Amino acid sequence: MIERMRKEIHTNASVVKGSGDDCAVLKFSRKYYQLFTCDMLVEGVDFRSGENPYLVGRKSVAVSASDIAACAGIPQHCLISCGLPKNTPLKYSDALFRGMRDIAKEFGINIVGGDLSRSEKIIIDVSLLGLVEKKFLVLRGGAKAGDIIFVSGSLGGSLKGKHLKFTPRVKEARFLVKNFKINAMIDISDGLLQDLGHILKESRKGALVYETRIPLSSAARNLNSALYNGEDFELLFSASCKEAEKILGSKIFNFFPVGKITSGSGGLKLVDKTGREKTAILKGYRHF
Amino acid sequence: MIERMRKEIHTNASVVKGSGDDCAVLKFSRKYYQLFTCDMLVEGVDFRSGENPYLVGRKSVAVSASDIAACAGIPQHCLISCGLPKNTPLKYSDALFRGMRDIAKEFGINIVGGDLSRSEKIIIDVSLLGLVEKKFLVLRGGAKAGDIIFVSGSLGGSLKGKHLKFTPRVKEARFLVKNFKINAMIDISDGLLQDLGHILKESRKGALVYETRIPLSSAARNLNSALYNGEDFELLFSASCKEAEKILGSKIFNFFPVGKITSGSGGLKLVDKTGREKTAILKGYRHF
Numbered sequence: 271m272i273e274r275m276r277k278e279i280h281t282n283a284s285v286v287k288g289s290g291d292d293c294a295v296l297k298f299s300r301k302y303y304q305l306f307t308c309d310m311l312v313e314g315v316d317f318r319s320g321e322n323p324y325l326v327g328r329k330s331v332a333v334s335a336s337d338i339a340a341c342a343g344i345p346q347h348c349l350i351s352c353g354l355p356k357n358t359p360l361k362y363s364d365a366l367f368r369g370m371r372d373i374a375k376e377f378g379i380n381i382v383g384g385d386l387s388r389s390e391k392i393i394i395d396v397s398l399l400g401l402v403e404k405k406f407l408v409l410r411g412g413a414k415a416g417d418i419i420f421v422s423g424s425l426g427g428s429l430k431g432k433h434l435k436f437t438p439r440v441k442e443a444r445f446l447v448k449n450f451k452i453n454a455m456i457d458i459s460d461g462l463l464q465d466l467g468h469i470l471k472e473s474r475k476g477a478l479v480y481e482t483r484i485p486l487s488s489a490a491r492n493l494n495s496a497l498y499n500g501e502d503f504e505l506l507f508s509a510s511c512k513e514a515e516k517i518l519g520s521k522i523f524n525f526f527p528v529g530k531i532t533s534g535s536g537g538l539k540l541v542d543k544t545g546r547e548k549t550a551i552l553k554g555y556r557h558f
Numbered sequence: 559m560i561e562r563m564r565k566e567i568h569t570n571a572s573v574v575k576g577s578g579d580d581c582a583v584l585k586f587s588r589k590y591y592q593l594f595t596c597d598m599l600v601e602g603v604d605f606r607s608g609e610n611p612y613l614v615g616r617k618s619v620a621v622s623a624s625d626i627a628a629c630a631g632i633p634q635h636c637l638i639s640c641g642l643p644k645n646t647p648l649k650y651s652d653a654l655f656r657g658m659r660d661i662a663k664e665f666g667i668n669i670v671g672g673d674l675s676r677s678e679k680i681i682i683d684v685s686l687l688g689l690v691e692k693k694f695l696v697l698r699g700g701a702k703a704g705d706i707i708f709v710s711g712s713l714g715g716s717l718k719g720k721h722l723k724f725t726p727r728v729k730e731a732r733f734l735v736k737n738f739k740i741n742a743m744i745d746i747s748d749g750l751l752q753d754l755g756h757i758l759k760e761s762r763k764g765a766l767v768y769e770t771r772i773p774l775s776s777a778a779r780n781l782n783s784a785l786y787n788g789e790d791f792e793l794l795f796s797a798s799c800k801e802a803e804k805i806l807g808s809k810i811f812n813f814f815p816v817g818k819i820t821s822g823s824g825g826l827k828l829v830d831k832t833g834r835e836k837t838a839i840l841k842g843y844r845h846f
Contacts (some may be wrong), residue, residue, distance in 0.1 A: 272674055273653050281668040283650035285635065296635055296687075299587065306670060308685055310639040312677045347573065347584055351598040351683040352637075367563050380569040382594060386560055389600045391678055395639040397596055397685035399584075436647035 290472070291409050292340035292456060293400070303407055305400040307337040313392040313536045317434070323362045325434035326394070328367025333459070335377055335438035337505045340457040340511055341409065343402035345440065347380045350396050353389030366394075381548075406447040408507070411472035413454035417531040418514035419477060422505040422523070425462055425497075426490025433501035442523050451518055456506035465506055466539060467552045469491075473526040476536030478529035479509060479529035481551070482543050497540075578760070579697050580628035580744060581688070591695055593688035595625040601680040605722070613722040614682070615657025621747070622686035623665055624791045628745040629697065630735040631690035633728065635668045638684050642676030654682075665728060675769060682763035694735040696795070699760035703741035705819040706802035710793040710811070713750055713785075714778025721789035730811050731793055738805055742826050744793035749786045751815075753794055755826060755840045766825030767817035767838070785828075785838075836840045 281288045286303060293305035313319050317326045328463050331348060338345045350370060354363060374381050381397070387393075391432035393505070408489075422442050439457070452544070454473055457463045463479070470477055481493055490496045508531050509517060517525050538550045559575070569576045570816050574591060575583035581593040599621070601607050605614045619636060628635045662669050665688070675681075682718060710730050727745070734740050742761055746753045751767070756774060758765055769781055777782045796819050797805060817829075826838045 274652075275659075275669075278655075278659060279669050280663075281670060282666070285668050285670055288668065289671040294635065294637065294668070304636060306635060308637040308639050308673050308683070310641060310673045310675045310681070310683065312675045312681075314678075315676050318717045347594060348580065349582065349594060349596040351596050351685075353598060353600055353681060364562075367566075371563075371566060375568075378570070380573050380576065381563075381567050382569060382573055382584070383577040384560075384597070385596050385598045385683070388603050388678065390602075390679065392676065393598070393600075393641060393681050393683075395596070395598065395635055395673070395681075395683040395685075397639075397683075399594065399687075407697055412840070443737045528563065532563055 287409060292337040293343070295407065298401065301403060302401045303404055305338050305341050305343040305402055307334050308395060308397040309337065310393065320367065321434060323365035324369040327366040328373045328397050329434050330394040331370050331373045331379065331437050332436060334378065334396045335440060336457040338398060338400035339440040339443040340455055340505065341345050341402055341436050341445045342455065343400035343405050345379045345398055345400045347379050347382045348374065348396055348398040349382060350384035350394065353387045354382060355390060355392065356388055366371040377438065380485050396441050404451065408447060408452045408455040410454055410456050410469045413469050413473035413475050413508045413531045415475060415508055415531055415533045416511065417453055418509035419466065419486065419529040419531060420517065420527050421458070421462065421526040422525055424485040424487035425458065425502050425504060426487045426499050428489070428494035428499055428501040430489040432489065436503040438503065439505045444524055446507065449515045450509055452480040453508050455505060458502045459500055461500045462506065463497050463538065463550050464552055469506070470509065470538060474534045474557035476534055477529055478531040478532060478540050478541050480541045483526065483528045485526045511535050570808045575697060580625040581631070583629070583695065586689065591692055593626050593629050593631040595622050596683060596685035597621040597625065597822045598681065598683040600622055610655035610720060615654040615723050616661045618676045618682040618684050619658050619661045619667065620724060620726050622684045622685065623667065623728060624745040626686060627659055627726050627728040627731040628687035628743050629690055630694050630731045630743065631688035633665050633667045633686055634726065635670045636662065636684055636686040637670060637675060638672035640672060641675045641681035643678060643680065644676055651777055665726065671756040694802065696735060696740045696743040698742055698744050698757045701757050701796045701819045703763060703819055703821045705741055705752065705796035706815050707817040707819060708793070708794050708805065708815050709750070709773065710773035710813055712773040713746065713790050713792060714775050714783035714787050716787055716789040718777040720777065722776065724791040724826070726791065727793045733811055734795065738797055738801045741796050741798065743793060746790045746792050746794050749788045750783050751795065751826065751838050752840055757794070757796070758826060762822045764820040764822055765817055765826050766820060766829055768829045771814065772818045773814045776784050791799035
């Protein structure tokens with residue numbers, strides 16, 4: 271459905287990149303692009319009704335901040351649309367709001383308004399604006415054959431807790447683009463392989479992923495949960511071999527090399543510990 | 559709840575006006591401010607499941623465009639978050655999208671992305687960016703005692719159809735600020751008196767509304783439906799007596815004078831056809 275829509279949409283010259291990346295990229299000033307993104311959380315899909323409302327509120331803003339990070343930008347202003355059931359306790363909505371407010375403060379995001387509606391299930395949609403220096407913008411489509419693929423942290427089992435507590439990797443992304451040449455980047459919301467698939471599709475490339483190189487989180491049950499689980503919100507990016515060497519030497523943040531970009535005809539392949547290659551199945555976590 | 563939140567939110571110097579007007583107003587360039595607004599439509603609250611999906615899609619974008627108009631701006635870019643039930647027919651979602659696309663085209667709005675989720679009821683949240691010349695920005699808080707109050711069209715009975723088919727008054731608002739000095743403006747989403755109440759509160763003023771001057775729409779059952787019904791999405795604005803004379807002489811659009819701004823102590827009063835004043839009860843349409 272999204273694909274169908276995308277084909278029919280025409281945008282004017284003030285849109286550098288419309289639908290199809292982590293953020294829309296808009297003309298802003300001589301030095302900067304503006305980034306624009308939104309994410310909707312639905313009770314029963316993205317969180318459960320019994321989960322801590324403070325953390326749900328926090329997550330609602332963090333998910334969009336992670337999109338800004340994926341384009342290497344700085345989050346700035348957000349609007350929050352909220353649908354709440356009629357009898358929502360004030361204690362619940364207060365906690366929800368405190369979670370939003372605290373993460374906004376942590377990342378210097380201005381909450382500049384919103385819309386409050388009645389709905390049967392809790393719905394939170396956050397739209398977020400950010401800025402990125404033109405020279406620092408990173409999109410999904412820039413991966414080159416030979417690039418090393420990195421992730422910014424351990425993966426898997428996010429639904430056990432991390433999906434509500436993750437830190438959007440804004441600082442890490444800014445560090446990367448200020449110090450290295452990053453060719454392609456995305457945040458891992460759908461799962462490592464699924465999101466790598468997005469980079470490969472936009473870049474028209476293939477990839478090898480080395481199973482033994484995947485950093486497993488303590489919550490990950492097994493390798494598959496690190497490959498296919500969503501909502502880790504780590505950065506997934508690629509850089510040339512030469513840049514990769516420098517990235518590996520970085521002492522401020524720890525980035526994990528997990529594979530390399532190949533020519534488009536290669537597809538996405540997993541390499542197991544014996545060195546055997548197999549084509550990856552892109553199932554992953556789908557929001558719809 | 560919104561009031562509670564508003565008090566706790568601190569924004570930095572890049573925010574000219576945060577929560578509390580039709581749009582957030584953000585610093586943009588030497589000449590322009592950026593406007594930022596969002597509106598959430600919920601099935602069963604803002605539209606019924608049986609209503610024409612093309613018109614529902616149209617409305618979802620039109621409501622936000624009306625907010626941009628209320629600040630005298632030009633709409634530019636939007637993101638659309640959509641929650642749809644699992645078994646939504648493709649025919650329905652296609653029609654929804656065509657409605658969005660067509661009104662976006664009509665108003666030169668770029669659809670630059672969005673988010674698609676699963677939800678039990680249909681939810682559409684549109685966030686929209688716009689631009690306004692600094693000199694043309696109009697907010698709710700600028701009404702002055704002695705100002706004449708105008709509306710841009712007939713009022714009442716919108717739920718019979720207009721709420722799905724209204725035209726956001728972007729052209730009218732631009733015409734007004736380019737040709738006259740407008741002191742305060744809002745779009746009528748909650749009802750004439752309710753929204754006039756918002757202007758009065760922000761401007762710390764009172765008002766007299768002349769019942770005989772209210773332009774009744776053909777769908778309005780009676781005067782009360784024109785005073786209290788929401789979703790007309792006409793402009794409600796005030797300008798000095800001197801400007802009002804010029805506005806009345808305008809031949810391109812028809813604006814209807816409905817009352818005047820008084821000092822704050824006067825409150826909001828209705829004047830009936832015999833000249834008797836009575837204090838207005840602000841019930842109106844409430845979204846929550």
